[in-house]
Amino acid sequence: MGGPGLPIPPDAEGGPNTSTKRGDRIFAGVSRGAGLVIMLALAGVFVFLAVEGFPGISQPATNYAPETTFWPYVGKLLFGTIFAAVIALVIAVPFALGIALFIAIYAPRRIAVPVAYVIDLLAAVPSVVFGLWGAFTLAKHLTPMYQWLYDHFSWIPLFKGPPSATGRTLLTAGLVLAIMILPIITAISREIFAQTPRLHREAAMALGATRWEMVRLTVFPYARSGIVSAVMLGLGRALGETMAVAIVLSASPLTTINIISSNNPATIASNIANKFAEATPAQLHVLIATGLALFALTFVVNFAARAIVGRAEKRLAG
Amino acid sequence: MITSTNLAPPPAPEIRQSLSLTQVSLPRWAPALVGVLSLAAGGLLAVLFGWGPVATVVVAGFVYLVALPTWSFVVENRRRAVDRLMTTLVWGATAVAIVPLVWLVYLVISKGVGGISGAFLTHDSHDPLAVDVGIAHALVGTLLVTLVAAIISVPIGILAAVFLVEYGKGSRIARIITFLVDVMTGIPSIVAGLFALSLFVLILGPAIRFGFGGSVALSLLMIPIVVRSTEEMLRLVPDDLREASYALGVPKWRTIVKVVLPTALGGIITGVTLSVARVIGETAPLLVVCGATNTINHNVFSGRMMTLPVYIFYQFTQPGVVPRSAPPGSDPPGIGHAWAAAFVLIALVLLLNLVARLVGRIFAVPTK
Numbered sequence: 001m002g003g004p005g006l007p008i009p010p011d012a013e014g015g016p017n018t019s020t021k022r023g024d025r026i027f028a029g030v031s032r033g034a035g036l037v038i039m040l041a042l043a044g045v046f047v048f049l050a051v052e053g054f055p056g057i058s059q060p061a062t063n064y065a066p067e068t069t070f071w072p073y074v075g076k077l078l079f080g081t082i083f084a085a086v087i088a089l090v091i092a093v094p095f096a097l098g099i100a101l102f103i104a105i106y107a108p109r110r111i112a113v114p115v116a117y118v119i120d121l122l123a124a125v126p127s128v129v130f131g132l133w134g135a136f137t138l139a140k141h142l143t144p145m146y147q148w149l150y151d152h153f154s155w156i157p158l159f160k161g162p163p164s165a166t167g168r169t170l171l172t173a174g175l176v177l178a179i180m181i182l183p184i185i186t187a188i189s190r191e192i193f194a195q196t197p198r199l200h201r202e203a204a205m206a207l208g209a210t211r212w213e214m215v216r217l218t219v220f221p222y223a224r225s226g227i228v229s230a231v232m233l234g235l236g237r238a239l240g241e242t243m244a245v246a247i248v249l250s251a252s253p254l255t256t257i258n259i260i261s262s263n264n265p266a267t268i269a270s271n272i273a274n275k276f277a278e279a280t281p282a283q284l285h286v287l288i289a290t291g292l293a294l295f296a297l298t299f300v301v302n303f304a305a306r307a308i309v310g311r312a313e314k315r316l317a318g
Numbered sequence: 319m320i321t322s323t324n325l326a327p328p329p330a331p332e333i334r335q336s337l338s339l340t341q342v343s344l345p346r347w348a349p350a351l352v353g354v355l356s357l358a359a360g361g362l363l364a365v366l367f368g369w370g371p372v373a374t375v376v377v378a379g380f381v382y383l384v385a386l387p388t389w390s391f392v393v394e395n396r397r398r399a400v401d402r403l404m405t406t407l408v409w410g411a412t413a414v415a416i417v418p419l420v421w422l423v424y425l426v427i428s429k430g431v432g433g434i435s436g437a438f439l440t441h442d443s444h445d446p447l448a449v450d451v452g453i454a455h456a457l458v459g460t461l462l463v464t465l466v467a468a469i470i471s472v473p474i475g476i477l478a479a480v481f482l483v484e485y486g487k488g489s490r491i492a493r494i495i496t497f498l499v500d501v502m503t504g505i506p507s508i509v510a511g512l513f514a515l516s517l518f519v520l521i522l523g524p525a526i527r528f529g530f531g532g533s534v535a536l537s538l539l540m541i542p543i544v545v546r547s548t549e550e551m552l553r554l555v556p557d558d559l560r561e562a563s564y565a566l567g568v569p570k571w572r573t574i575v576k577v578v579l580p581t582a583l584g585g586i587i588t589g590v591t592l593s594v595a596r597v598i599g600e601t602a603p604l605l606v607v608c609g610a611t612n613t614i615n616h617n618v619f620s621g622r623m624m625t626l627p628v629y630i631f632y633q634f635t636q637p638g639v640v641p642r643s644a645p646p647g648s649d650p651p652g653i654g655h656a657w658a659a660a661f662v663l664i665a666l667v668l669l670l671n672l673v674a675r676l677v678g679r680i681f682a683v684p685t686k
Contacts, residue, residue, distance in 0.1 A: 020569040021569075023569060023571050023572070024569050024570050024571045026571075027570075027571035027574070027575075028481075028485050028571070030477060031477040031478065031480045031481035031484070031485055032481050032485065032486065032491075033477075034473070034474045034475075034476075034477030034478040034480075034481060035477075035478045035481045035482065035486065035491065035492070035495045037474050037478070038474070038478055038495055038498060038499060038502070038541060038545070039494070039495060039498055041502075041538060041541070042498050042501065042502060044513065044517070045505070045509065045510075045513045045538070048513055048516035048517045048520065049509070049512060049513055049516055051516065051520065052512075052515075052516035052519060052520065053516075094411065095411045095414065095415050098407060098408045098410075098411025098412065099408075099411055099412045099415055101408050102408045102409065102411070102412045103412075106405065106408050106409070107412075115412060115416075118416060118419060119415065121419065121668075121671070122415075122418075122419050124595060124596070124599075124667050124668070124671055125419075125422065125599070125664065125667070126598075126599025126600070126601070126627055126660075126663055126664070126667060127599065127600075127601060127602075127627075128599065128601040128627045128630045128631055128660070128663075129422070129426065129599070129630070129660045129663065129664060130422070131631075131634075132630065132634060132656060132657070132660055133418075133421075133422045133425060133426075135634070136653075137421075137425055179415075179418050182415060210397050210398060210400070210401035211401055211404075211405065212400055212401040212403075212404040212405070213397065213401070215404075233504065236504045237504070239506065240504075240505070240506020240507065240508065240509065241506070242506070242507060242508045242601070242602035243601045243602055243627070243631065246631075247631065247634060247635070269506060269508045269602065272508055272512070272602075272606070273508065273602055273605055273606075273631075276605065276606055277610075281524050284524070287512075288512050288515075288516060291508065291509055291512040294506060294508070294509060295505070295506070295509045298504055298505070298506055298509070299501065299504075301504075302500070302501050302503075302504035303501060305504075306497065306500050306501065
């Protein structure tokens with residue numbers, strides 16, 4: 001891509017046309033201002049959440065039910081948040097990589113283009129509709145599976161049960177989350193797969209590698225850091241997703257790794273959505289404080305993902 | 319008439335020749351054959367044990383997954399078998415992933431269409447006893463909140479992109495902004511809502527809930543999308559056009575306004591439309607800042623404002639009671655409303671996506 005902005009504008013020599021110069025200066029200033037607004041907005045998110053959230057750390061004990069202080073309260077919510085996101089990742093990553101391989105390498109173009117479009121459409125479905133579908137339909141259809149898991153695998157702590165009769169469990173929520181983060185992981189990894197140098201791929205095939213060996217020997221090594229960052233961006237999405245979890249689960253802050261029972265750990269975001277309408281001002285401060293914790297968590301995850309991408313790009317460029 | 323002897327099938331060696339020179343391999347139709355056999359096996363078991371169609375397909379899939387690599391392992395070699403296994407898995411993953419989307423769209427249509435009517439779209443629901451309740455208040459709210467969000471974020475987003483591509487290229491501040499925009503894409507929507515709430519609570523008091531707050535929250539989610547897509551489009555504009563304009567003595571800012579932006583216009587509109595489609599379905603920030611109400615509110619700067627996603631959420635969580643006259647076992651009325659509203663919302667989103675695609679195709683940037 002040719003870089004724009006190389007040519008020197010004609011009036012840079014200091015011509016007599018001052019109105020032109022003023023126009024240029026104003027336009028440059030305005031567009032720079034827009035850039036600064038973005039920086040301010042992001043700083044504002046931190047500042048305002050901190051100002052409103054800080055009082056939430058030291059409220060009377062009743063506001064932290066079932067806990068009595070802030071840190072265990074937010075700790076349990078953090079556990080639920082991360083646990084649900086990890087379940088979603090475990091389910092979504094293999095599928096996302098499979099689809100990305102399908103679109104970038106395996107499928108003929110005729111099929112790959114519409115499939116890519118359909119997967120992108122998944123990203124367009126509003127999260128509240130996903131929640132509706134998950135709570136209403138998917139959950140009902142999963143109850144026999146939970147019963148079966150309980151009957152055969154209850155010795156695994158994850159499936160200790162007793163299975164929820166409604167099917168609205170953490171595993172269902174994780175499944176819905178997985179479907180929701182599938183498009184972003186797929187989109188990023190398929191782009192990186194497609195960037196694998198053609199010569200590498202053809203050289204592997206010419207040496208007699210099967211297609212899978214070609215993928216394993218040329219595509220994966222090339223795309224490794226891209227995959228890692230795609231997964232982390234998906235993780236960021238899953239951590240912050242609100243409505244799907246809020247609708248699917250009727251949850252409370254608790255720690256359990258039992259994912260098929262009706263006692264489910266709440267996530268930070270779902271906890272805010274569920275408690276928000278009836279919150280007193282004191283509880284509102286608490287909720288905003290947990291929101292700040294969520295923001296910090298996703299910020300770190302996204303930061304790390306972008307840093308990995310940036311480093312990989314530098315390596316590939318150099 | 320040609321006699322049948324002339325049409326005898328070609329001898330087998332011909333197929334073999336076209337496939338492999340050195341090694342025995344499965345015929346071209348092997349996957350199809352295994353597929354048919356697996357389906358038959360699944361069907362047979364289904365008939366024997368009385369399974370449904372879903373179980374049949376799942377079992378058939380597993381049979382295929384085991385049978386084809388095994389056959390390949392016996393006839394060909396281990397490497398080919400692994401390759402066939404992975405190919406099957408890749409195709410299978412794609413097929414499985416399409417299922418939820420189709421299921422969801424089917425469900426929303428089948429459950430939602432029945433609830434759509436003229437009254438549903440034009441009435442609000444302030445009177446719970448009225449026969450005609452509707453989503454007009456939510457529809458108005460969604461459109462207004464999103465419109466104001468677009469009014470805020472489109473100029474900022476486009477100007478910031480202009481700065482990044484035309485003015486600040488390579489500078490330190492541009493690199494920082496690019497990075498922050500990337501980070502901003504990852505802000506959880508509920509955090510955006512809490513930010514808007516904190517901001518306006520500090521300014522206007524703790525009980526403040528209004529549409530404009532929702533617009534601010536949505537802008538925070540929308541700006542990064544607009545910046546990224548506009549940036550990409552501006553980079554696609556050929557340098558020749560800029561240079562030609564400079565050569566005619568046109569100052570830089572007029573070059574940008576009259577040459578660069580019009581050239582990229584189609585792509586920019588596509589990006590803006592997609593960003594609108596993205597935020598129009600956001601629930602969490604609006605739930606937090608806009609509150610909920612049952613009546614139409616045309617003023618984004620005062621009073622609570624209902625929006626479609628929030629309407630869906632509340633209809634689902636507080637569905638009301640089943641009327642006495644309804645047949646036993648039927649859902650409370652809110653559930654039906656939620657599905658119908660979901661249908662309207664999805665239709666809106668898909669429509670926006672379609673418009674974006676069309677605009678993108680019509681005004682494609684000439685890259686040659």
